[in-house]
Amino acid sequence: MSELEEAKAKAAAAYNAAADHFDHPVSSFWHRFGQQTVERLGLREGETVLDVCCGSGGSALPAAEAVGPQGKVVAVDLAERLVALGAAKARAKGLGNIEFGAEDMLALGYPDASFDVAVCVFGIFFVPDMVAATKELWRMLRPGGRLAITTWGPDLFEPANSAFWEAIRAERPDLTKGFNPWERISTPAGLRQMLGEAGIEKAEIVAEAGSHPLNAPEDWWLIAMGSGYRGTLAQLNAATLARVREKNLAAILGCKAIATNVVYGVATK
Incomplete structure (x- = not known):
């Protein structure tokens, strides 16, 4: 299996497993940052939008509302x-102008200049070759079109993230990650460099500091179960999973918030 195929399989498996917790209220940040990404684009009625790594519609649904029935x-x-969750929400909202599909953003096959806007929120870093993925999104944009890439800033989900990986290391050191994929573009300079390598010289890049409240340590566990961490947790047997949960939550006792720093990038073609 190639590096790309392996990355795709891991991402799909992790987020399919996470779907049962993905839309839990404790993980409301998916939709908050999706909405804020769309707001930065100033979408106009009648525009066509491609949303890749769409999850359950955090940015796609507000985009559909913004561009209207035309x-x-x-x-x-x-x-x-996740796609099925998004499609169900679109039906509930009566949005007939959105089409959800379980597809690979690198193999969509749309001609050049097919869309007015392309959006990727918290997803571009899952592709081993981010530059190639960004070039593909850029190719599908019309002249004057806008590309929005939103990624995590530094220290994502700290201090809970470090406590999570310490708990994993104690039980299954073979599953411990050396780094998180988003760290390659977690600063404005890193994102700007990646865009430059994709041939995008001008972009408005904004780093936004933020935090997400935890009412109890258990909130963090629900977030982990409804995110990419689920890919690691799914490889544990029940007894090991219980020990990891206990260690992780004990380490963040008293923690009232986790870091959710974000970097927004918008470029016009």
């Missing part, structure tokens, strides 16, 4: 269970 949103994600 516009269209194509929303794709490798995780078919």
Whole structure:
């Protein structure tokens, strides 16, 4: 299996498993940052939007509302269970201008200049070759079109993240990660460099510091179960999972918030 195929399989497996907790209220940041990404784009009625790594519609649904019935949103994600959640929400909202699909953003096959806007929120870093993925999104944009890439800033989910990996290391050191993929573009300079390598010289990049409240340590566990961490947790047997949970939550007793720093990038073609 190639590096790309392996990365795709891991991402799909993790987020399909996470679908049962992905839309839990404790993880409201998915939709908050999706909405804020869309607001930065100033979408106009009638525009066409491609949303890749769309999850359950955090940015795709507000985009569909913004472009109106004359516009269209194509929303794709490798995780078919998340796509199904998004499609159900679109039906509940009566949005007939959005099309959800379980597809690979690198193999969509749309001609050049097919869309007015391309959006990728918290997803571009899952592709081993981010530059190639960004070039593909840029290719599908019309002249004057806008590309929005939103990524995590530094210290994501700290202090709970470090406590999580310490608990994993104590039980299954073979599953411990050396680094998180988003760290490659977690600063404005890093994101700007990646965009430059993709041939995008001008972009408005904004780093935004933020935090997400925890009412109890258990809130963090629900977030972990509804995110990419689930890919690691799914490889544990029940007894090991229980010990990891206990260690992780004991380490963050009294923690009232976790870091959710974000970097927004918007470029016009």
